[in-house]
Amino acid sequence: MVQVTGIKEIIKPENLVYKKTSIMTKNILSYCPGCGHGTAHRILAEIIDEEGLQSDAIGVSPVGCSVFLYYYLDIDWQEAAHGRAPAVATAIKRLMPEKFVFTYQGDGDLAAIGTAETIHACNRGENILIIFINNGIYGMTGGQMAPTTLPGMKSSTSPYGRDVRTMGNPLKMTDIVATLPGSYYVTRQSVHTAANVKKTKKAIRKAVQYQKLNKGTCLVEIVSNCPSGWKMTPVQSNKWMEENMFPYYPLGDLKTPEE
Amino acid sequence: MAKIRGSIVVNAERCKGCEVCMVTCPTGTIAMAKEVNGKGYNYAYPANPDLCIGCANCAMVCPDGVITVYKTKI
Amino acid sequence: MEKELRLMKGNEAVAEAAIRAGVDGYFGYPITPQTEIIEYLMEANPAETTGMIVLQAESEVAAINMVYGGAACGKKVMTSSSSPGISLKQEGVSYIAGAELPCLIVNVVRGGPGLGTIQPAQSDYFQSTKGGGHGDYHLIVLAPASVQEMADFVELSFELAFKYRNPVMMLSDGAIGQMMEKVYLSPQKQRSATVPEWATTGKPATRERNIITSLDLDPHRQEVFNEKLLAKYNEIREKEVRFEEFQCEDAEYLLVAYGTSARVCQKAVQISREHGIKVGLLRPITLFPFPSKRISELADQVKGMLSVEMSAGQMVEDVMLAVNGKVPVYHFGRMGGIVTTPEEVVENLKSKFLKG
Numbered sequence: 202m203v204q205v206t207g208i209k210e211i212i213k214p215e216n217l218v219y220k221k222t223s224i225m226t227k228n229i230l231s232y233c234p235g236c237g238h239g240t241a242h243r244i245l246a247e248i249i250d251e252e253g254l255q256s257d258a259i260g261v262s263p264v265g266c267s268v269f270l271y272y273y274l275d276i277d278w279q280e281a282a283h284g285r286a287p288a289v290a291t292a293i294k295r296l297m298p299e300k301f302v303f304t305y306q307g308d309g310d311l312a313a314i315g316t317a318e319t320i321h322a323c324n325r326g327e328n329i330l331i332i333f334i335n336n337g338i339y340g341m342t343g344g345q346m347a348p349t350t351l352p353g354m355k356s357s358t359s360p361y362g363r364d365v366r367t368m369g370n371p372l373k374m375t376d377i378v379a380t381l382p383g384s385y386y387v388t389r390q391s392v393h394t395a396a397n398v399k400k401t402k403k404a405i406r407k408a409v410q411y412q413k414l415n416k417g418t419c420l421v422e423i424v425s426n427c428p429s430g431w432k433m434t435p436v437q438s439n440k441w442m443e444e445n446m447f448p449y450y451p452l453g454d455l456k457t458p459e460e
Numbered sequence: 461m462a463k464i465r466g467s468i469v470v471n472a473e474r475c476k477g478c479e480v481c482m483v484t485c486p487t488g489t490i491a492m493a494k495e496v497n498g499k500g501y502n503y504a505y506p507a508n509p510d511l512c513i514g515c516a517n518c519a520m521v522c523p524d525g526v527i528t529v530y531k532t533k534i
Numbered sequence: 535m536e537k538e539l540r541l542m543k544g545n546e547a548v549a550e551a552a553i554r555a556g557v558d559g560y561f562g563y564p565i566t567p568q569t570e571i572i573e574y575l576m577e578a579n580p581a582e583t584t585g586m587i588v589l590q591a592e593s594e595v596a597a598i599n600m601v602y603g604g605a606a607c608g609k610k611v612m613t614s615s616s617s618p619g620i621s622l623k624q625e626g627v628s629y630i631a632g633a634e635l636p637c638l639i640v641n642v643v644r645g646g647p648g649l650g651t652i653q654p655a656q657s658d659y660f661q662s663t664k665g666g667g668h669g670d671y672h673l674i675v676l677a678p679a680s681v682q683e684m685a686d687f688v689e690l691s692f693e694l695a696f697k698y699r700n701p702v703m704m705l706s707d708g709a710i711g712q713m714m715e716k717v718y719l720s721p722q723k724q725r726s727a728t729v730p731e732w733a734t735t736g737k738p739a740t741r742e743r744n745i746i747t748s749l750d751l752d753p754h755r756q757e758v759f760n761e762k763l764l765a766k767y768n769e770i771r772e773k774e775v776r777f778e779e780f781q782c783e784d785a786e787y788l789l790v791a792y793g794t795s796a797r798v799c800q801k802a803v804q805i806s807r808e809h810g811i812k813v814g815l816l817r818p819i820t821l822f823p824f825p826s827k828r829i830s831e832l833a834d835q836v837k838g839m840l841s842v843e844m845s846a847g848q849m850v851e852d853v854m855l856a857v858n859g860k861v862p863v864y865h866f867g868r869m870g871g872i873v874t875t876p877e878e879v880v881e882n883l884k885s886k887f888l889k890g
Contacts, residue, residue: 204469204470204471205493205505206469207509208467209467211531212467213530216530217530218466218529219516219519219520219527220528220529221519221525230524234476237523239523240521240522240523271745278734278746279746280745281602281603288595289599289602291589292602295589295604296559296587296603296607296611301736317592317593317596318592395517398520435479435480
C-alpha cells in the first residue's frame with residue numbers, strides 16, 4: 202500500500218481521529234472518481250458499525266451503479282430486481298421483524314420502474330429504511346434521462362435538454378412519499394461537504410432508531426452527483442449540484458415525527 | 461498555549477484524484493500530486509502538513525475512504 | 535395423527551394446506567379464478583395461530599419479489615396467480631431461479647392469450663416448462679388433477695424446492711381450482727426454525743456474509759454457475775419424475791393428459807374400452823421433469839398416442855420428442871376455456887387412428 206503522510210510524529214494510535222470503518226470491505230469501489238455513492242456507503246457502514254447492527258442488518262441492493270453494493274459492506278445482502286427492492290424488503294421485515302432492513306436505490310430504481318413498489322411500501326408503512334440516491338441521471342447504463350432529470354438538463358436520451366412538454370417534469374418522489382400516512386420520517390440530504398455528511402449520518406441514525414420503534418417507513422433521499430453522466434469534474438459537479446439540483450430538490454426534513 | 465495539530469495518511473494507490481478533499485479542506489493542507497498512481501490518478505497528499513488541524517473533513521467527504529486522520533495537542 | 539376430512543374447493547384446499555404445512559408467508563394479488571386462495575388465508579388469519587404472514591401486494595410483480603425476499607431469508611414462502619398474473623411474475627421467477635431460492639408459485643390457469651377468459655385452460659404449459667422467464671432455468675412443475683392433489687402438493691412442493699434450492703410451480707387450472715371435492719388434510723405442522731446456511735439472516739461473527747444475487751459479470755464464473763444449474767436440472771430429471779398410469783398394461787393407444795384433461799381422459803378410456811378399443815392413459819404428475827422415458831417405453835407398445843390438452847397443443851411436443859418418431863402422435867383439445875368431454879376425446883381418437 203502506497204501511503205502519503207503528514208507529520209509522522211503525530212501518527213500514533215492514541216491520536217487516531219478518523220479511520221474507515223471495518224464494515225467496509227477491502228474491495229476497491231467501482232464508482233467514478235468523486236461519486237457520492239462511495240460517501241453514502243461509508244456513512245451507512247459507519248452507522249451499522251456504531252449502532253452494532255452488523256448481525257441484524259439485511260440490505261437490499263438495487264440495479265444501477267450500486268448493484269454491487271454487496272461487495273462493499275460486510276453484512277448480509279439481497280440483490281433485488283430493478284425497482285423491486287421495497288417489495289423484497291417488505292417480506293424480509295415482515296418475516297424477520299427484529300432485523301434492521303433497508304433498501305438502497307437510485308432514481309431509476311425508485312422513481313421509474315419501482316414507483317409502485319416505493320409508494321405501496323411507504324403506504325403500508327413498512328418498517329424499513331429506504332435510502333434514495335438521486336443524481337438525476339441513469340449512470341450505470343451510460344447517462345440516460347431519469348425521472349428526476351431537471352428541465353433542460355442534457356442526457357444521452359435528452360440530447361437537446363429535457364423538454365417537459367414531451368418528457369414530463371421531474372418527479373419529486375420524496376415529496377409524494379411524505380404525503381402518505383405510512384411514511385414516518387422523510388428527509389433530503391447530501392454528502393458533498395463534511396457538514397452535509399454529518400447531517401446525513403444523523404438522519405440515518407434517526408431512521409435506525411425509528412425502525413426499532415416500529416414507527417413506519419423512513420426515507421432518506423441523498424441528492425448526489427454523477428460527474429461522468431453530467432460530463433463534469435467531481436468538484437464542478439458538486440458545484441453544479443448546489444446551483445441546480447438543490448433549488449429543485451431542497452435539502453431538509455420533509456416529514457418529521459411529532460415530538 | 462496548546463495548539464491542535466493534525467496529520468493525515470492517504471492511501472495513494474486507492475485515491476481516484478477527485479479533488480473533493482482538497483476543496484473541502486479548510487486550511488489548504490491538501491493538494492493533488494504531480495505524479496500519478498498505478499491507476500493513472502493524480503492522488504491527493506498533504507502538501508502543507510503543518511497547516512493540518514485534524515478536523516477530518518477530508519476523510520468524511522472522501523468517496524473512497526482513503527484518508528485516515530490523526531490529531532494531537534502540541 | 536389423524537387427517538381431517540373436508541369438502542373444499544381446490545383453491546381453498548391449497549390455502550388450508552399451506553397453513554397446515556407451516557408456510558411462513560403468502561404474498562398474492564386477486565385474479566380470477568384463484569382469488570379464493572388469498573381470501574381464504576385472510577379470513578383464516580393464520581398470523582394469530584401459526585404466525586404465517588399473509589399480505590395482499592400491490593401487484594403480482596410486487597408479490598413475486600416479496601417471495602424472493604422471504605425465500606432469501608430461508609423461509610417457506612409462496613404466491614399464487616392465474617395466467618396473466620403469472621406472466622407479470624416471470625422476471626421475478628427468473629431471478630428466484632438464478633439466485634437458487636426455494637418457493638412455491640401456484641398457477642390456476644385460465645384461457646389466454648392476453649386477458650383471455652376466466653374459464654379453465656392448459657395453455658401455460660410452454661410458459662411453465664420451457665421458460666416463461668429469461669435465461670437457462672427450469673421450474674419443477676407439479677400438475678394436480680384433484681382437490682386432494684392441490685392440497686398434497688403444497689408440502690411436496692416445498693420439500694422439492696428446498697431439496698434443490700429451486701422454485702416449484704403447481705400448475706392447476708380453473709376447473710380444479712373451483713370444483714369442490716373431498717380432501718383429507720394433514721395435521722398442523724410447526725413452522726420450521728431451521729435456517730439454511732445460505733440464507734440472509736443478519737451476519738453473525740461466525741460466518742462470512744451471505745449474498746443472494748443472480749448477477750455475475752465474469753462470463754467464466756457465470757458459465758460455471760450455468761453448468762451447476764444444468765447439473766441440478768439433470769439430477770431432477772433423473773430422480774423426480776412422477777406420473778400415473780391407467781389401464782396401460784394392454785393398451786394399443788395411449789392418451790397423455792394432465793390435470794382436468796386427465797380426469798376427462800379416465801372416462802374416455804372407459805368409453806373406448808366399451809367400444810372395444812384398448813386405450814390407456816398416462817398422466818404426468820411432474821410436467822418438469824417430463825416422463826419422457828416412460829412414454830418412450832410405451833411407444834414400443836402402442837400404435838399411436840393422443841395428447842389431450844385444453845390448448846392449441848403444447849405438451850404434445852414433449853410427447854413427440856419422447857416418442858421420437860416411433861409412432862404417430864397427435865393433439866386434441868378445446869380452447870377458449872372450454873373443457874373437453876370424454877365423448878369428444880373418443881371420437882377424436884377414432885378419427886385420428888381408426889379411419890375407414
